[in-house]
Amino acid sequence: MKFELTKSFIEDIQSALEENNIVFIKAQIFELHPADIADIVKHLGLDEGKHLFDYLDEEQAAQTLVELDEDIREKLLELFSPKEIAEQVDQLDSDDAADLLGELSEQRKDEVISKMEDKEHASEVIDLLRYDEDSAGGLMQSEFVQVRSSFTVKRCIIELRKQAEEVEKVYSIYVVDESDVLLGVLSLKRLLFAKPTSLISELYQSNNIKYVKTNSHKEDVADIMKRYDLIAIPVVDYQNKLVGRITIDDVVDVMQEEAEKDYQLASGITDNVEATASVFKNTKSRLPWILIGLLGGVLSSLILQNYEADIQINPVLAFFIPLITATGGNVGVQSSAIVVQGLASKEFMFKGIFKRILKELLVGVLIGLICGILIFLFNFFTNTDIIMGITIGISIFIVVIIAAIFGTLFPLILNKLKIDPALATGPFVTTTNDILGLSVYFMIAFMLYN
Amino acid sequence: MKFELTKSFIEDIQSALEENNIVFIKAQIFELHPADIADIVKHLGLDEGKHLFDYLDEEQAAQTLVELDEDIREKLLELFSPKEIAEQVDQLDSDDAADLLGELSEQRKDEVISKMEDKEHASEVIDLLRYDEDSAGGLMQSEFVQVRSSFTVKRCIIELRKQAEEVEKVYSIYVVDESDVLLGVLSLKRLLFAKPTSLISELYQSNNIKYVKTNSHKEDVADIMKRYDLIAIPVVDYQNKLVGRITIDDVVDVMQEEAEKDYQLASGITDNVEATASVFKNTKSRLPWILIGLLGGVLSSLILQNYEADIQINPVLAFFIPLITATGGNVGVQSSAIVVQGLASKEFMFKGIFKRILKELLVGVLIGLICGILIFLFNFFTNTDIIMGITIGISIFIVVIIAAIFGTLFPLILNKLKIDPALATGPFVTTTNDILGLSVYFMIAFMLYN
Numbered sequence: 001m002k003f004e005l006t007k008s009f010i011e012d013i014q015s016a017l018e019e020n021n022i023v024f025i026k027a028q029i030f031e032l033h034p035a036d037i038a039d040i041v042k043h044l045g046l047d048e049g050k051h052l053f054d055y056l057d058e059e060q061a062a063q064t065l066v067e068l069d070e071d072i073r074e075k076l077l078e079l080f081s082p083k084e085i086a087e088q089v090d091q092l093d094s095d096d097a098a099d100l101l102g103e104l105s106e107q108r109k110d111e112v113i114s115k116m117e118d119k120e121h122a123s124e125v126i127d128l129l130r131y132d133e134d135s136a137g138g139l140m141q142s143e144f145v146q147v148r149s150s151f152t153v154k155r156c157i158i159e160l161r162k163q164a165e166e167v168e169k170v171y172s173i174y175v176v177d178e179s180d181v182l183l184g185v186l187s188l189k190r191l192l193f194a195k196p197t198s199l200i201s202e203l204y205q206s207n208n209i210k211y212v213k214t215n216s217h218k219e220d221v222a223d224i225m226k227r228y229d230l231i232a233i234p235v236v237d238y239q240n241k242l243v244g245r246i247t248i249d250d251v252v253d254v255m256q257e258e259a260e261k262d263y264q265l266a267s268g269i270t271d272n273v274e275a276t277a278s279v280f281k282n283t284k285s286r287l288p289w290i291l292i293g294l295l296g297g298v299l300s301s302l303i304l305q306n307y308e309a310d311i312q313i314n315p316v317l318a319f320f321i322p323l324i325t326a327t328g329g330n331v332g333v334q335s336s337a338i339v340v341q342g343l344a345s346k347e348f349m350f351k352g353i354f355k356r357i358l359k360e361l362l363v364g365v366l367i368g369l370i371c372g373i374l375i376f377l378f379n380f381f382t383n384t385d386i387i388m389g390i391t392i393g394i395s396i397f398i399v400v401i402i403a404a405i406f407g408t409l410f411p412l413i414l415n416k417l418k419i420d421p422a423l424a425t426g427p428f429v430t431t432t433n434d435i436l437g438l439s440v441y442f443m444i445a446f447m448l449y450n
Numbered sequence: 451m452k453f454e455l456t457k458s459f460i461e462d463i464q465s466a467l468e469e470n471n472i473v474f475i476k477a478q479i480f481e482l483h484p485a486d487i488a489d490i491v492k493h494l495g496l497d498e499g500k501h502l503f504d505y506l507d508e509e510q511a512a513q514t515l516v517e518l519d520e521d522i523r524e525k526l527l528e529l530f531s532p533k534e535i536a537e538q539v540d541q542l543d544s545d546d547a548a549d550l551l552g553e554l555s556e557q558r559k560d561e562v563i564s565k566m567e568d569k570e571h572a573s574e575v576i577d578l579l580r581y582d583e584d585s586a587g588g589l590m591q592s593e594f595v596q597v598r599s600s601f602t603v604k605r606c607i608i609e610l611r612k613q614a615e616e617v618e619k620v621y622s623i624y625v626v627d628e629s630d631v632l633l634g635v636l637s638l639k640r641l642l643f644a645k646p647t648s649l650i651s652e653l654y655q656s657n658n659i660k661y662v663k664t665n666s667h668k669e670d671v672a673d674i675m676k677r678y679d680l681i682a683i684p685v686v687d688y689q690n691k692l693v694g695r696i697t698i699d700d701v702v703d704v705m706q707e708e709a710e711k712d713y714q715l716a717s718g719i720t721d722n723v724e725a726t727a728s729v730f731k732n733t734k735s736r737l738p739w740i741l742i743g744l745l746g747g748v749l750s751s752l753i754l755q756n757y758e759a760d761i762q763i764n765p766v767l768a769f770f771i772p773l774i775t776a777t778g779g780n781v782g783v784q785s786s787a788i789v790v791q792g793l794a795s796k797e798f799m800f801k802g803i804f805k806r807i808l809k810e811l812l813v814g815v816l817i818g819l820i821c822g823i824l825i826f827l828f829n830f831f832t833n834t835d836i837i838m839g840i841t842i843g844i845s846i847f848i849v850v851i852i853a854a855i856f857g858t859l860f861p862l863i864l865n866k867l868k869i870d871p872a873l874a875t876g877p878f879v880t881t882t883n884d885i886l887g888l889s890v891y892f893m894i895a896f897m898l899y900n
Contacts, residue, residue, distance in 0.1 A: 032658075033677075160642065189614055189638070231619075248702075260709075279816065282788070290777065294773065294821055294825065296776055297773025311761065316758075337716075340713075
């Protein structure tokens with residue numbers, strides 16, 4: 001039940017574009033959802049993509065632009081004249097229009113705006129451009145339906161007819177007073193069943209309605225809408241005047257970005273790299289973490305230098321360096337990940353950090369014991385030097401516990417410092433655990449052998 | 451604009467519960483959203499939590515149960531009698547009811563169902579219990595509004611009044627034929643503006659409406675709803691008969707789980723561990739990865755054994771083991787993460803795996819060069835043995851490239867094998883890269899020194 005893009009389909013489109021086979025292309029395209037057309041454009045050359053736009057109706061073309069990945073849209077828009085872009089922007093909801101304009105250079109932006117035909121729309125969009133893109137104001141759209149509480153149902157429906165023209169999807173009607181202050185919400189369902197003569201003030205729901213301020217952070221908006229299962233939320237300014245609404249589809253995108261960001265931080269990638277990003281951008285966003293790791297490795301080597309003699313006498317010590325570092329790293333990352341997700345889902349707000357650490361300590365002891373015993377046994381059967389077995393066994397035990405504790409504390413500290421705790425699950429924890437682990441390991445070896 | 455739970459609030463509630471201060475509790479609770487009440491329950495003792503339910507109205511109580519985390523709900527429900535649970539279930543939408551019943555033991559489930567008063571509701575719920583919980587059937591609810599295409603608007607609104615009773619949120623109306631086969635969708639907005647005499651068949655939208663089959667996988671449902679910005683999607687059976695609908699809030703939860711799962715796999719945690727999970731469950735879900743890492747460490751040690759002599763002669767070799775393993779691991783995980791996200795967002799379907807690997811190769815060469823040179827320089831200035839610098843420099847260079855390639859290939863292979871590629875970003879890649887890296891490093895050392 002979902003359009004499946006195939007290689008042959010793309011090839012058909014491409015040849016049709018070459019031959020300017022209007023009929024074929026229109027037939028293929030006209031019923032497709034913009035998201036699907038965007039997918040096609042993505043797999044065409046830039047010029048082909050631009051060419052395809054000539055065959056789309058205004059609405060389709062505009063929506064397709066919105067659905068494209070930013071990097072492709074950017075390249076593609078360079079092939080559009082300001083006039084052409086303005087035509088698209090005129091078609092878009094104010095929030096999409098603002099996002100699109102926000103990606104253009106200042107100068108180009110002004111050119112496009114000056115070419116927009118719908119002046120009222122243009123001024124709405126300009127208003128939205130003022131807001132920080134990470135704020136509710138940056139997410140909201142100016143298209144929504146509002147009525148006065150003093151209206152009758154009949155009058156309300158007439159109002160609705162007027163306003164609903166430009167509002168693509170009406171989920172609920174916002175009720176305001178004379179000075180546009182948000183009073184409450186009215187569902188279409190209730191309106192549909194109400195007597196034409198009854199007053200809105202008798203119908204709408206006013207107690208604890210959910211709304212956000214224009215300066216609320218987009219992640220808080222997402223939290224609220226998710227928490228209360230909302231499909232749209234009204235946005236008010238500092239005077240509680242209704243200025244916009246945010247719909248769930250935009251919030252779904254925010255959640256998506258959030259999840260991807262955490263995942264990337266956990267994998268040691270600084271800023272969003274699509275698989276399609278250039279080699280250089282790709283490298284740039286990955287190098288920082290690698291260099292941190294490199295630095296960690298250098299520090300480790302400096303630590304090991306102090307034990308040069310011991311290694312020379314007993315090279316077996318060196319054999320287990322990877323085991324120590326790997327195990328410490330793995331345990332640490334796990335601990336951090338659990339804390340990060342706990343923080344995200346607000347699982348332990350005031351539930352006591354201490355309790356959390358205590359539990360993690362127990363887990364550490366358990367895992368440490370199992371690993372320590374296993375590794376001791378392995379040594380016992382493969383290596384005549386029993387002290388080595390004891391050394392590595394005890395070391396693993398302690399390293400695991402330290403890693404668990406550190407992996408738990410670190411994200412909590414970051415969180416206190418208002419730094420994204422997901423950073424903790426990145427290479428940083430692994431690196432630190434390498435250093436901690438090796439120090440412990442060789443200290444113990446030093447004690448047991450000398 | 452969002453209820454903020456405070457420690458003192460919890461304490462007030464607790465003492466009020468002790469004193470059976472009905473007035474106070476009612477006053478605190480009655481306007482709260484179930485999600486907020488669930489939050490309160492979470493921070494109360496089990497018995498206190500159960501006690502609080504006595505003060506909630508039926509609707510609140512039922513919804514609060516739904517909002518609770520599964521593990522807490524499970525414990526709490528043990529304090530409820532089958533009769534009490536049945537009363538809650540009667541209040542719930544069919545999908546929530548089915549989910550709740552699905553968590554009970556077979557025997558308890560039957561007891562509860564037998565105690566349900568709304569028999570029609572009960573049979574709907576029983577139907578839903580038949581579906582796999584990962585399928586659209588497992589997500590859908592039986593509450594939706596459907597009308598015949600032959601109806602007039604007037605008749606339709608009357609129908610609506612009847613049906614809308616039990617349908618909490620009406621987003622759009624589904625149009626079916628005499629045998630309930632889905633024909634199309636009609637928005638409330640259009641209905642609101644239509645003449646009472648006009649026919650539904652003239653109003654509803656029929657071309658490429660989005661729907662899913664009962665057996666579609668929930669992740670595909672999520673993809674479709676996200677892709678097409680839907681807030682609700684109809685579900686049809688194998689005969690295309692309309693049997694239910696899935697609303698965006700349920701899909702948002704699916705997306706959330708998905709993201710968390712990937713993140714956990716990336717951090718080496720097998721199945722979902724909330725921070726609140728028991729020490730044992732916690733350990734159980736983490737141990738597998740740790741043991742894989744342990745095994746990897748053992749293998750590394752066996753590889754290193756072959757170079758015992760070299761390490762004895764030149765212990766400096768050992769100093770850089772952590773550097774080699776850490777760098778290889780970090781690069782590998784990055785490469786995998788990028789591929790995993792690329793796969794998730796379907797970025798390179800037929801865009802050529804080869805192209806992808808080539809690019810990754812270039813990135814690897816770039817990062818490898820930078821790291822290799824840096825580490826060579828570090829050695830050059832801190833260590834008289836120039837060969838050591840060359841050895842480690844070249845090794846890092848090669849290790850990074852191998853890690854990048856392997857990290858890219860591995861998730862692609864998993865994906866081909868229909869295994870979740872996110873597994874690749876877990877400790878597995880790091881472990882493998884440790885082994886590969888060390889082999890390269892010591893082989894090169896062996897060649898250069900002998």
